[in-house]
Amino acid sequence: MSNQNVTRQLLTEIGRDPAISQKRLSETIGISVGKINWHVKRCVGKGLIKLQQATMRRYLYYLTPEGFTEKVKLTATYLQASFDIFQKGREQYSALYALCQANGWNTIVLLGNTQLTELALLVSTQYPVLDVCGIVDxxxxxxxRGGVAVVASVEELRDILNGKRLDAAIACHYLIAIEQAFDPKRFLQETSLDQSRLLIPGFLQ
Structure with missing residues (x-):
């Protein structure tokens, strides 16, 4: 998830509830508490958020006028980008699922727990013969997410597969093409998947 997107969600949630905890922010946005803390400090440093100590261990978060303006700008950019991605994503994920179905690759895992994952899960309902068994992130x-288990490692994925063979993996990670963000070679090695079965939609390449 990009820093811009985290900032947008952070400012939105704080705007709704100044008393929201970092734990709750972590659960809502889908990143660790440590990363939430880093982003909060970053927003404070940029003058987007002000902190007010409520209790010994609790803070209230308030959007500054600059923070409100930034939230509006980020939301507008996000909505336009989301519409474009939705259009492309729906078509390209459908094409990848159709490829899996044609080849008999029925047991599939999604790589990355992002908003694209939500879209990929939605499109998968058009292909009931396929089994999207897990999300690795x-x-x-x-x-x-959407009733599908999210796991942190291939080892945890094996528990979900419970002896079944994994047939293909479909990318939902925004930074799938950057090995520092996600290591596809390691994933392929650990799962024994052939390179041809790591499927990446064109808009992520």
Whole structure:
């Protein structure tokens, strides 16, 4: 998840509830408490948020006028980008699922727990013969998405597969093409998947 997107969600949630905890922010946004803390400090440093100590261990967060303006700008950019991605994503994920169905690759895992994952899960309902059995994302704080288990490692994925063979993996990670953000070679090695079965939609390449 990009810093810009985290900032947008952070400012939105704080605007709704100044008393929201970092734990709750972590659960809502889907990143660790440590990363939430880093982003909060970053927003404070940029003058987007002000802190007020409520109790010994609790703070209230307030949007500054600059923070409100930034939230509006980020939301507008996000909505336009989301519409474009939705259009492309729906078509390209459908094409990848159709490829899996044609090849008999029925057991599928999604790579990355992002908003694209939500879209990929939605499109998967058009292909009931396919089994999207899990979502792999080592940085996510969530345990499920759309009724599908989110796991942090291939080892945890094996528990979900319970002896079944994994047939293909579909990318939902915004930074899938950057090995520092996600290591596809390691994933392929650990799962024994062929390179041809790591499917990346064109708009992520």
């Amino acid at each position: 080592e940085t996510s704080a969530r345990q499920t």
